[in-house]
Amino acid sequence: MNTLRRLIVVQADQLDRNGPLLSDIDPARDAVWMAETVNQPAGGAPHQQRLVLYWSAMRHLRDALRQQGVAVHYHAADAGPGAALTDTTLPGQLAEDLAALGPASVVMMEAGDWSLEQALLECIEPLDVALEWHRDRHFMASREAFQEWASNRKSLTMEYFYRSMRKRHDVLMDGGQPRGGAWNFDKDNRAAFGAGGPGDLPGHPVFEPDATTQAVIALVAERYGHFPGRAADFDQPVTPAQAETALDDFIRHRLPAFGTWQDAIWVGEPLLYHARLSTSLNLHLLDPRRCLARAEAALDAGAAPINAVEGFVRQILGWREFIRGVYWLRMPGYAELNALDHQAELPTFFWDGQTDMACVADAMAALLRHGYAHHIQRLMVLGLFAQLYGVHPYRFHEWHAALYLDAADWVSLPNALGMSQFGDGGVVGTKPYCASGAYIDRMSNACSQCRFNPREAVGETACPFTTLYWEFLDRHEAQLAGNRRLQFQFRNLQRKSEDQRAAIRAQAESLRSRMGAEHDPATKG
Template identity: 65%
Template sequence: MRHLVLVLGDQLDPGSAALDDFDPEQDAVWMGEVAEEATHVPAHQQRLVLFFSAMRHFRDRLRERGIKVHYHALGPDPAADRGADFVTLLQADVPALAPQRLVVVEPGDWRVQRRLETAAAALGLPLEQRADRHFYCSREGFRDWARGRKGLVLEYFYRHLRRHYGVLMDGDQPAGGAWNFDRDNRETFGREGPGELPPAPSFEPDATTREVIALVQARFPGHPGDAAAFDQPVTPEQAEAALDSFIRHRLPAFGTWQDAIWTGEPFLYHARLSAALNLHLLDPRRCVEAAVAAWEAGRAPLNAVEGFVRQILGWREFVRGVYWLHMPEYAGHNALGHEGALPACYWDGDTDMACIADAMRSVLAHGYAHHIQRLMVLGLFAQLYGVHPYRFHEWHMAMYLDAVDWVSLPNTLGMSQYGDGGIVGSKPYCASGAYISRMSNACRQCRYDPRQATGEGACPFTTLYWDFLDRHAGRLRGNRRLQFQLRNLQRKPEEERAAIRRAAAALRERLGAGA
């Protein structure tokens, strides 16, 4: 064998660089489902179905092209596994296959990359890592852009890529005369709610997916979620259909309502394409091109299209760049010194806080919550509570279908928990229950009052918000974006601040820890 091409579970791209110059007479592909990735944190059942089904469909597609694929599939009996982790499986197979070289697209996970390098060295084989063409910006390209800058600012990087690729540009100026339209994208539904919503696309499991569902139910019955409810895209064709549905039915209203929350409506106008994107079932360029074409044809307003484009061309590329620029040290950051475990409700959804209960219903049912629920409900509460930022990241990796390390870590440890001390975001995203009351209807259904920090009906968000500012006032005093909040804290009498500290301590004791 000349090349043994390693295809990782989040690199299911038919046009992958790993398959460049592939010779069916001399080369083969190797893929493996591994138990370690499913169990080092108790992964959501639907997350397991997504990865294993998408991998098996990709395997079958390669075989239809006449490509030999060596594939390790998990079975219901762990004793039948040839190894618990990716590297052990690879080291067991390579001697018999006897390739001259291992070829892989650069992994999205720093840990996987280092383990592959170590394994290749132990096997005495060269490991050729090819650039991942899925992304607009290469690792080296981001490093070049970041060189010499005092700080990494998404807005400047986003503008750089808009100019470079000519996306939503009018000559050298942004289309519509502005780089972003955030001011138009923060509307709330009001008391009347969102009204009738377009149906979310759903994909009936085929025989391969049903086989995986049965496997997950048999082997991982105690994991969160319900494998039987899985209905997500597992092929490029299904991912394209999901994109088409979003562009036609939800993109026109996406911008205006992208930050709004409504209980019992987990999807609203959101695309829910990130899982397909992160497994490389869907090309980000297709998403951007389709959205821009909808604007040019008058089928979607500019504020909606720009907001969608910014999530893909801007934020997604930015966090990948941050990840590879700062790893492996990034994973160890804990700027606020938080050491707490997650409250138990993050695993079972059992809580009387209406906003968290609603968000967790979506996470448990679908392995999904939209970005405001992630950042300003579940993420916010974990930060105020004092959860260790890496533990929050591990939870995110376990519970969300779209979570892969390069995108999850900067979003959770950095943006959500401020564990990186300001590399991704310039301030902690801290807010009281008033924010949730403004953006959703959850507080109307809740026994807690978002205006109260102490007392029987005090909102846990509000209690912990003031406690957070009190605990970190010294550390955050130099952050100009928090001066207003810190001045409000200073106006509170010491006896009130002491009462808030006591209430926060009692709240942490009552909520307990789940992991």
């Protein structure tokens, strides 16, 4: 007679110990199923620390459950010969284990990846087992609620969604009005540091690996040491207690200045005043409601200004929820969008950081060291270059999902393919985020340390960003000139003579050819 009531499938980014999967578990009748996976995108491999983060956090949950007497059927990457499972082989392993364990029902929660969710459901469908399905209550807007909000709208504007979420959840509200007299203080959050730089910066917490994490670091270094980054550099939270410590540190030491400097860049300082909480949020180690409550409490206590608190709230309650809503509203077709018909592959300095563009080298150094770069480096340095260069938007998403520790399909695809690369043609953002090297010069000190001149588009010292910016506008003039948010840029383009445009096109062609030759693995001896 079967004694296993429920087999609870806990995916790698569903590690909330108080969530719907584990809140009513009965150790006498239920068991948990977990599996470590590794996936390699085209052209590269995942960051070593990404593997450490997921596997260490999963093993800490596994061990905590076993200490509570819960049976955990766990597939570890080092449990047998060969590599860990992939997302494509994981459903098959689950089906095999279900047949062997014979539970009366299998329990699952909404996934963060459309393809994986479909594969898991398809593997269970032919089996003689009941499915208990849960909504992911970690998020504050359900898939259905976002779909209802989006229905009958000609366009999806994050600002309007954000305001509706503020009202619904009573966050930063004064009765029916926004606290501080405005919904959005973004105009106050665009300061650059100036020649003096950021000065003394508050340190970020470092979480020393315990024995469990050290074992994962050793495994990854041995088996996947050829992947980008270094497993030994890992210092991220892997438990809810550590995630709470990271939140507390941010609220106390960096939130007060976060808003003002959130768009600034400074070479050699990748963390600045940023929260760096996204890994803990996206693995469900940290509840977003807790983040919002702590930030609003800091405002109430006079410990942080409204522009900082509102900027932080907008990222969590606005953008994060909006992006997830768009993903589930538009998948699976969203992944195939390529509005600008970009087809190029990523130059390999996106994997190894070897480039003489100072801003790109600095952003890549941060990414390889930490598995992290803040949102302006993502959007207006690395993402901007990829868009101007003409990288296929899905290839850019794959790269983003492989190298950033906080990436999940639901958050990476709309951010990378949509917002960064304009691959969705305006679903997420109303215009391409295109800019010349002048923007980077204004917001950072990188250009003063670079051999390229951000004011030049042609010549030996021409900034690749500036060259490709004008060539991007020239190439897409027929498609984009009617966009009202690009009128200024196209008026400036139209002031250039045909000879100037031809010279820019030639410079861009030479640049692409040179980068292709320099970064073609076949040319390296």
